[in-house]
Amino acid sequence: MSALLDVEELQVTFNRTAAVRGASFRVERGETHCLVGESGCGKSVTALAVMSLLARGGQRSAKKMSFAGADLTSLSDREMARLRGNRMAMIFQEPMTSLNPAFTIGSQMAEVMTRHKGGSRGAALDRAAELMGRVGITAPGMRLGQFPHQLSGGLRQRVMIAMALMCDPELLIADEPTTALDVTVQAQILRLLANLKRELGLSILLITHDLGIVARVADHVSVMYAGEVVERAPTAELFRAPQHPYTRGLLSCVPVPGRVQRDRPLGSIPGVVPAIGPGFAGCAFRSRCAHADETCTRAIPRRRAGDAHDYLCRLEPDWAELQPA
């Protein structure tokens, strides 16, 4: 069966500056796919491009962008609006940006349902209450009558998830859904998402900068750097045998509790993400890469390292490392 969401060579520019430069990834049905990368690498813009929610001035093009077999690039604005919040739903890092402070939680949740599926407001409120229970909110009846500012950050994010589930979406896009939350609440929300995925057969595109989250929830991973997907792999393989020098560097930077060697420095990647001007060619990581040479300024091949594992680099795969453990 074909992937639920299939994106090939997505390009997004804002007044001729490229934010996404040929990103390709696939979200399979019933799986969690993580887009991981550091700030500014184009994760949010990629998600917004898929949802056709780019800010004004954002130009999108793609070789392919299909959702459940439908070609997203050829849909009209009205057709796209019918998909959004319905068959594909999105939740954001800061729930307050997508909740209206002037309306109760209940009326905002009910509105999503009546807009897409029709039916009575009463039925929509019943469904809202049921979903709130489902996402672990105690006393949903009381919460439905409250305004967004009366809830804690963790509760607001649960409300956002419940709201996104109102119309039984096939795809949930979550952009850094726990970045603003405490680690304790983060674990609760991610556990909830993992359970929902299993029980509802939901597919999730999860955007994060946190490799710990990726390891614990993803089935497949796409690593982004400077607007490109530089490595794609099944999760276990990415952590066991990362091939791209950026992925390797990133993994070495993460302090792991219980495995910390306090007198040793952490691994780190020197320098910063470069600005990518028009006409840039070659590997965007070369200013920070220990393996860079002059061939890295030319076109870079996408190399296969396994059935579902590939990466963008001049270097050959390390097959010894890639042997199944």
Place this chain on the structure above:
Amino acid sequence: MTAAIEVENLRCEFRVHTGLMSAEKRVVAVDDVTFKVPAGSVLGIVGESGCGKSTLARLILGLLKPTAGTVLVDGKRLFDLDRKARARLIQPVFQDPFASLNPRRRIKDIVALPLAAQGTFSRGEIERRVGGILERVGLSAAMGERMPSQLSGGQRQRAAIARALVLEPRIVICDEPTSALDVSVQAQILNLLADLRRDLGLTYLFISHNLAVVEHVASEVAVMYLGRFVERNETDALFRKPRHPYTQALLESVLTPEPGKGVPDIGLGDAMPDPSNIPPGCRFNPRCRIAVERCRHEAPMPMARPPRGMVECHLA
């Protein structure tokens, strides 16, 4: 030997108005905290948002007057010192390097400001010291000529560290110094802070919500909950054998990059702590999964735990 920081029975309350008709509320941000930080060591402080970490930092820096209790920095009361002497003794590094740097000044002028404010350094001496500290934190002379907006987040945090260290203080209070940075840059800054501490013999109070970061930098760790230290111990001991149920939940909720382990069930429920409404008995009891009847009316006292720590829990 005098401790670098010595805090006794420290308490800080805020009065807040929650609405037109409602009565004034008392928020207890720091609630009777006592501890010492030996010179040359690093005390890490962890806890959820709103538990009082930054308030504690501001109390120690003398930016906030305590409701009760004392703070001694290098054996002195900060309120007895003038601003210049205080600046030579203790300096802060905050989370957001952009908000804390004046956007209209060049980096080298920002770093020079604490020296100039002392009024005792010659122009040549200031230039020499600024050049030296910029180099020490890994910023080139050319970077010194730039404005803050022309630097990356990590470079701005380096500049903030240079400004904090230019007077050669003994003590630095770091409040989430890497929380706004990407992991690759966070690693650069943590390594820099570790080098500086070793070379200059600094003492840090290091606040972070990232337990792995704290484990990496701290010699001792304190866990804060609703304004109190509920557990404190040497870093290895605390991470190896967390005793307080809250410390255990915090540690369990850290998602280490280990594929296949899934997301743990930390069982804290959805009741969030509220510092304007601290529960009677043990303040953690509404979220504690092993709470017993006694916890609901009797507050636990601090009890010593090896090697040099304490815990506040009836059952730990």
